[in-house]
Amino acid sequence: MEFGPDVGLEELCPVCGDKVSGYHYGLLTCESCKGFFKRTVQNNKKYVCAEQQECTVDKSQRKRCPFCRFQKCLHVGMRLEAVRADRMRGGRNKFGPMYKRDRALKQQRKALIRAGGFRTERGPPLLPSAHHRDLTFTGHFQPVPTLHNTPLLVAQNDHTSYQPPSLCSLLPSNSHGTTQYQCSPFSNWTIKSEHCAAGRATGLFSPQGPRMPQLVREFLRCDLDEVQLRKKITARLLQEQKRCEEQGNPSTFNLMCLMADQTLFSIVEWARTSIFFKQLKVSDQMKLLHSCWSELLLADIISRQVLYGKQGSVLLVTGHEMELSDVASHAGPTLASLIQRGQELVEKLHIQKVDRQEFACIKFLILFNPEVKQLEDHQFIESVQEQVEGALLEYTLDTSQLLGHFAHLLLCLSELRSLSRLAEDYLYSKHLSSEVPCNNLLIEMLHAKHSWA
DNA sequence: GTAGCCTTGACC
DNA sequence: GGTCAAGGCTAC
Numbered sequence: 067m068e069f070g071p072d073v074g075l076e077e078l079c080p081v082c083g084d085k086v087s088g089y090h091y092g093l094l095t096c097e098s099c100k101g102f103f104k105r106t107v108q109n110n111k112k113y114v115c116a117e118q119q120e121c122t123v124d125k126s127q128r129k130r131c132p133f134c135r136f137q138k139c140l141h142v143g144m145r146l147e148a149v150r151a152d153r154m155r156g157g158r159n160k161f162g163p164m165y166k167r168d169r170a171l172k173q174q175r176k177a178l179i180r181a182g183g184f185r186t187e188r189g190p191p192l193l194p195s196a197h198h199r200d201l202t203f204t205g206h207f208q209p210v211p212t213l214h215n216t217p218l219l220v221a222q223n224d225h226t227s228y229q230p231p232s233l234c235s236l237l238p239s240n241s242h243g244t245t246q247y248q249c250s251p252f253s254n255w256t257i258k259s260e261h262c263a264a265g266r267a268t269g270l271f272s273p274q275g276p277r278m279p280q281l282v283r284e285f286l287r288c289d290l291d292e293v294q295l296r297k298k299i300t301a302r303l304l305q306e307q308k309r310c311e312e313q314g315n316p317s318t319f320n321l322m323c324l325m326a327d328q329t330l331f332s333i334v335e336w337a338r339t340s341i342f343f344k345q346l347k348v349s350d351q352m353k354l355l356h357s358c359w360s361e362l363l364l365a366d367i368i369s370r371q372v373l374y375g376k377q378g379s380v381l382l383v384t385g386h387e388m389e390l391s392d393v394a395s396h397a398g399p400t401l402a403s404l405i406q407r408g409q410e411l412v413e414k415l416h417i418q419k420v421d422r423q424e425f426a427c428i429k430f431l432i433l434f435n436p437e438v439k440q441l442e443d444h445q446f447i448e449s450v451q452e453q454v455e456g457a458l459l460e461y462t463l464d465t466s467q468l469l470g471h472f473a474h475l476l477l478c479l480s481e482l483r484s485l486s487r488l489a490e491d492y493l494y495s496k497h498l499s500s501e502v503p504c505n506n507l508l509i510e511m512l513h514a515k516h517s518w519a
Numbered sequence: 520g521t522a523g524c525c526t527t528g529a530c531c
Numbered sequence: 532g533g534t535c536a537a538g539g540c541t542a543c
Contacts, residue, residue: 087523089536098522104538105520129521148537155538156528165536 080142080449081135082128089165092145098128103139106132107149142449171456237338237348281457285426288340290332292370299328300384318396319501326363327506329383333362334507337433342450350442356514357438360486360493364408365432368482369425371412400492404485411481418474421465427458428479 077086079096090100105111113133115121121134128135140146148159306324337343337355346354366383375381380388390409394402436448462472494512496502502509 091536096522097524100536101522102520108538132520150537153538154528155526156535157537158529158531158535159537162530162536 081138082125084125091148093143237351279457279460282423282461289426290336296385302328327508330507358432359511360490361432364486372415430454
């Protein structure tokens with residue numbers, strides 16, 4: 067693959083939006099931000115913000131507040147250590163391999179965009195890639211044991227009384243925003259993510275196991291623990307079943323809604339404690355979650371089927387299996403069609419041998435959607451998405467050696483998004499006909515989205 | 520202080 | 532020898 071000398075130069079400076087002149091201190095920036103960063107670090111400048119440390123930094127206003135400009139430089143990932151203490155001119159620094167790798171990734175992304183498979187809802191399918199991978203992840207996760215033919219609600223757990231919290235109360239009010247850039251782990255991760263190629267030689271990759279970008283490792287570390295999730299949700303369902311028995315048996319549909327609701331709680335908890343997301347302001351966290359909750363929920367269900375499910379059955383979050391034919395026979399035409407499309411997607415992902423690492427990346431791609439309107443920290447969210455795409459691309463290239471696999475994942479993500487919209491519409495119609503239990507997170511999310519539309 | 524252009528020098 | 536990311540210079 068050829069890498070033209072101008073790869074990335076058409077991009078905009080992540081600090082001020084001006085034209086990029088090259089890689090400077092860790093990433094592509096414009097000439098003025100390069101100079102500003104150099105002067106600040108070399109001369110050990112200390113700035114003070116006259117406002118609330120939230121000043122706009124763009125091409126026309128970048129001179130107004132050097133404090134916020136410098137904070138933004140650090141926030142987007144400019145590296146203090148790239149400024150030479152000895153002021154030696156010329157030569158190359160340790161970031162050389164990182165820049166090279168970043169160029170390669172950008173070039174690959176451009177190739178995929180040209181091929182029509184990247185960030186598109188309707189792009190033509192790329193070449194399918196059957197591949198075989200044997201990845202051994204040595205993390206804490208244990209596969210879900212099959213619980214076929216066991217009673218639905220069997221777990222014993224503490225039965226604290228249930229109060230449905232709102233999304234707002236689930237997110238911390240002290241989550242910091244743009245003022246706490248310094249020492250943020252973000253810049254650290256920027257380097258680690260981009261530094262993967264060099265990292266293999268410098269110890270960023272674990273000596274055992276597959277070559278896995280550090281960012282993908284972190285996504286796995288943040289990921290929901292399936293066993294804990296199963297215990298938690300089973301306990302909650304048991305509690306609900308007891309409550310409902312006093313008022314008559316709950317319908318299967320109601321139990322499914324409750325299951326989805328509880329999974330949603332866990333998804334919010336996962337997001338809240340995840341890398342990058344916890345750095346966002348609560349307002350942005352809410353906007354992102356309101357926008358993508360159904361996609362995350364569906365991704366959770368689909369990934370469970372692909373990773374642990376059996377053909378012809380549906381594996382529930384509680385660990386129980388339901389015969390697909392049984393489910394379909396009890397569903398109306400809309401739900402049956404949704405299940406059918408869901409199964410087709412599961413099949414596609416199964417053929418592609420999509421693994422936990424890739425699902426973990428997909429969830430972050432879903433969460434960090436820069437197309438969500440009125441985001442306060444749009445640039446950060448966009449940069450996170452780029453990093454996730456880069457890490458996923460790198461991982462898929464390392465494990466499958468096929469560019470088509472990455473494109474396939476993105477196509478499956480498009481299908482998942484489209485499916486989740488249909489599922490939301492279905493759920494909303496059921497809600498309007500009072501068939502969905504009220505006063506839960508599921509309904510709050512449904513209302514939030516429909517109030518925008 | 521800013522920012523555009525110039526010089527330098529390790530790496531390919 | 533070309534490239535390009537460092538630091539330097541200087542008009543504004």
